[in-house]
Amino acid sequence: MFTCTHYPFRSTILAALPVFSCLLSLEVFSQEDSAKLELYSTYHCVGLEVSFKDEKNANATGEFQYRVKGEEAWTDGVDFTIDRARGKMWGSAFPFKSGDEVEVKVVLTDPDLNGPVKLEGKTKLRKPMEPGKDGNIYHLSSKGKDANEGTKSAPWATFKHAVSRLKAGDVLRVEPGVYRQGIHIENLQGTPEKPIVIEGAATGFDARSVASRLSILPDSKPNTAVLTSIREIEGKAIKWKSHGNDVYSAPVSDFYRAANEASYLAMDGMRMFNYRTLDLFEQNPCETVMPVKDRGYSVEQKVFDQLNGKGEEARPAYTYDRDSGRLHFRLSKGDDPSKHRFSYATAEDGVSILGCSNLLIRNLEIAGFGRSGFFINDGSNGCSIVNNLIHHVPIGIFCEDRKTDALTIWNNHLYDRGLHQFSWRTLMAKKSAGGHHGIILRAGRGHSVVENRIHNFFDLLCMNVESDLDDLTFSRDSDIIGNYGYNAGDDYIEVDGGGVNMRILGNRNFNTLECWSLAPIERGPVYVVGNYGLARNYSVKFNNNKPTRGACFLYHNTGYTVGPGTKAMQMPLGKEPPPFAGKVLKNNLFISGKTFAFGGRLGAKLDYNGYWVLPAGPGEEAVFNWEGGMYKTLEEFYKGAGNEERGLIADPKCARLLPELSSLELLKLRAEDRELEFDLRLTGESPFIDRGVIIRGIKHDYKGQGPDIGAFEAK
Ligand SMILES: [Ca+2]
Ligand SMILES: [Ca+2]
Numbered sequence: 001m002f003t004c005t006h007y008p009f010r011s012t013i014l015a016a017l018p019v020f021s022c023l024l025s026l027e028v029f030s031q032e033d034s035a036k037l038e039l040y041s042t043y044h045c046v047g048l049e050v051s052f053k054d055e056k057n058a059n060a061t062g063e064f065q066y067r068v069k070g071e072e073a074w075t076d077g078v079d080f081t082i083d084r085a086r087g088k089m090w091g092s093a094f095p096f097k098s099g100d101e102v103e104v105k106v107v108l109t110d111p112d113l114n115g116p117v118k119l120e121g122k123t124k125l126r127k128p129m130e131p132g133k134d135g136n137i138y139h140l141s142s143k144g145k146d147a148n149e150g151t152k153s154a155p156w157a158t159f160k161h162a163v164s165r166l167k168a169g170d171v172l173r174v175e176p177g178v179y180r181q182g183i184h185i186e187n188l189q190g191t192p193e194k195p196i197v198i199e200g201a202a203t204g205f206d207a208r209s210v211a212s213r214l215s216i217l218p219d220s221k222p223n224t225a226v227l228t229s230i231r232e233i234e235g236k237a238i239k240w241k242s243h244g245n246d247v248y249s250a251p252v253s254d255f256y257r258a259a260n261e262a263s264y265l266a267m268d269g270m271r272m273f274n275y276r277t278l279d280l281f282e283q284n285p286c287e288t289v290m291p292v293k294d295r296g297y298s299v300e301q302k303v304f305d306q307l308n309g310k311g312e313e314a315r316p317a318y319t320y321d322r323d324s325g326r327l328h329f330r331l332s333k334g335d336d337p338s339k340h341r342f343s344y345a346t347a348e349d350g351v352s353i354l355g356c357s358n359l360l361i362r363n364l365e366i367a368g369f370g371r372s373g374f375f376i377n378d379g380s381n382g383c384s385i386v387n388n389l390i391h392h393v394p395i396g397i398f399c400e401d402r403k404t405d406a407l408t409i410w411n412n413h414l415y416d417r418g419l420h421q422f423s424w425r426t427l428m429a430k431k432s433a434g435g436h437h438g439i440i441l442r443a444g445r446g447h448s449v450v451e452n453r454i455h456n457f458f459d460l461l462c463m464n465v466e467s468d469l470d471d472l473t474f475s476r477d478s479d480i481i482g483n484y485g486y487n488a489g490d491d492y493i494e495v496d497g498g499g500v501n502m503r504i505l506g507n508r509n510f511n512t513l514e515c516w517s518l519a520p521i522e523r524g525p526v527y528v529v530g531n532y533g534l535a536r537n538y539s540v541k542f543n544n545n546k547p548t549r550g551a552c553f554l555y556h557n558t559g560y561t562v563g564p565g566t567k568a569m570q571m572p573l574g575k576e577p578p579p580f581a582g583k584v585l586k587n588n589l590f591i592s593g594k595t596f597a598f599g600g601r602l603g604a605k606l607d608y609n610g611y612w613v614l615p616a617g618p619g620e621e622a623v624f625n626w627e628g629g630m631y632k633t634l635e636e637f638y639k640g641a642g643n644e645e646r647g648l649i650a651d652p653k654c655a656r657l658l659p660e661l662s663s664l665e666l667l668k669l670r671a672e673d674r675e676l677e678f679d680l681r682l683t684g685e686s687p688f689i690d691r692g693v694i695i696r697g698i699k700h701d702y703k704g705q706g707p708d709i710g711a712f713e714a715k
């Protein structure tokens with residue numbers, strides 16, 4: 001099992017998990033005209049923004065301390081990230097428990113002023129939303145009738161009717177059964193004290209404990225409330241026309257509705273590739289759309305292609321041709337469509353939440369929709385998506401609206417089936433309709449994505465601001481904490497762009513292409529602390545060939561990459577690499593495959609990190625490729641690039657690595673819901689025990705003489 005207790009966030013987070021609600025805490029204290037402190041809290045973290053006026057020249061600095069109410073001593077906060085052009089300082093304090101009251105004091109120093117400017121503030125950590133005490137409790141059942149009163153003995157039948165009756169404080173209980181309908185909720189407002197709750201009635205339902213279903217729908221009596229839009233048809237019931245080369249077509253009327261409208265069609269429960277047009281379906285080879293770039297490392301490219309496929313035509317695939325009204329299918333060589341069962345979605349979203357506030361949706365199973373399990377948009381605020389099982393959908397949870405704030409996404413289990421059949425290049429070429437993401441938020445402020453289990457999508461957990469880097473309201477003050485992701489085609493956590501005060505803490509992953517994609521971080525500060533995982537390519541990815549000047553702090557992570565040619569980290573390289581600055585990496589442990597262990601640039605500050613290259617055979621050693629220089633030892637690296645004065649290359653003596661496992665074997669695992677046994681905790685003989693440095697603002701209950709390198713503290 002991939003179960004390791006890890007430092008230091010897990011216990012704090014689990015303590016907050018059993019109850020849920022959403023309450024924004026925001027207090028602003030201002031003492032001087034020249035400066036202002038704003039605090040923004042989530043359930044686990046506090047974000048600071050100091051607005052300041054720098055007299056005369058760019059030399060003002062600041063620092064902060066904090067304490068939880070009741071504590072005597074103040075704790076030093078992290079170093080501020082200063083944006084002088086905007087006159088802002090940012091920083092985050094973490095981790096806290098839900099409901100904690102936190103006091104903050106800031107001292108600003110500007111040599112051009114008479115004395116320091118002092119600011120104080122306090123804030124209360126958000127508390128999970130709970131159902132109100134005196135609302136109505138209504139019931140919905142697959143055997144109900146809308147003409148009923150909505151009581152337990154006389155339940156309603158449709159969500160449409162039920163939603164029209166719900167008011168602030170009301171609870172709708174959904175009895176176990178299969179519901180061939182989604183929930184559409186528009187402009188429905190609860191309050192933090194009186195949320196509107198829609199919940200599966202099954203007690204003891206835990207999304208994470210439900211075995212991942214390979215079939216889209218349960219066989220007979222489900223023990224959960226299952227929402228679906230799936231229709232199924234046996235291939236032998238369809239009048240197929242053969243076009244040669246394994247291509248078949250059928251009139252769309254055979255599928256009752258245009259399956260392409262909903263963008264989800266599966267063969268035997270495995271998702272098919274959905275070409276956007278018949279032209280694309282016929283053109284095929286994806287190399288013409290996404291040429292293989294010369295990255296300067298032929299060995300890497302070769303291995304990358306070996307691992308991720310060269311972009312052959314996607315099989316099995318389909319497309320809908322409006323002109324002929326026919327669906328076209330391309331199956332594996334020699335396959336026969338009449339031998340298979342086809343499933344297709346007939347509606348877009350399992351639950352759509354538009355312009356709503358303070359909804360709590362929990363304990364539902366959502367399977368087989370054409371766009372997403374949950375679509376939350378249009379300025380929704382303070383909505384909680386908790387403990388749901390979401391599967392066989394292009395996107396699990398989706399928001400694309402920067403006015404949607406304070407989403408709580410906790411404890412959900414999300415997965416898809418079938419994407420492993422398509423190469424990385426094919427999926428990156430964007431020829432397909434619909435998404436392939438577990439969670440994707442291009443949303444506003446204050447999101448909490450905690451303790452979700454996400455697997456077998458292409459990208460697992462994305463919180464991107466890349467499309468509008470100058471909008472500071474985007475994805476800021478948001479947390480990605482304690483999630484677990486595995487068997488992905490591309491990234492585990494992708495925060496390309498990087499919002500102000502973004503926290504990525506204590507997450508783990510297994511068998512994704514990358515662990516943490518920070519490509520680029522153009523805003524920040526982004527804190528990546530205490531995460532660990534196993535990737536097929538990079539642990540840390542910075543290399544998308546765009547400027548990346550934002551602040552990003554990586555502390556106490558353990559990244560393990562397997563296979564030849566893999567890197568622990570990749571930064572922008574090449575003849576004219578784009579600007580790069582603001583990255584700090586300390587106390588991390590990087591274990592990687594042979595060839596290049598590290599590629600990087602000036603603008604990154606590395607120290608106190610540990611490195612190891614597997615397998616450690618002759619001629620296979622850590623190599624730092626830095627601004628055109630190649631360094632084989634840390635001494636050379638420090639002399640040549642001024643980095644890693646106190647780093648260490650050594651066998652970390654982890655509890656259990658997987659040196660016998662090849663990347664190709666890992667790739668095959670993407671087809672399954674399987675984990676492998678490895679354990680990145682340090683054993684007592686590890687040379688990385690007590691080798692770390694104490695970092696200002698990073699809580700660490702270390703044992704022995706000092707913090708250990710990596711995500712774990714040895715006993
Ligand atoms: Ca000044
Ligand atoms: Ca990605």
Ligand SMILES: [Ca+2]
Nearest residue numbers: 703704706708
């Ligand atoms: Ca220690």
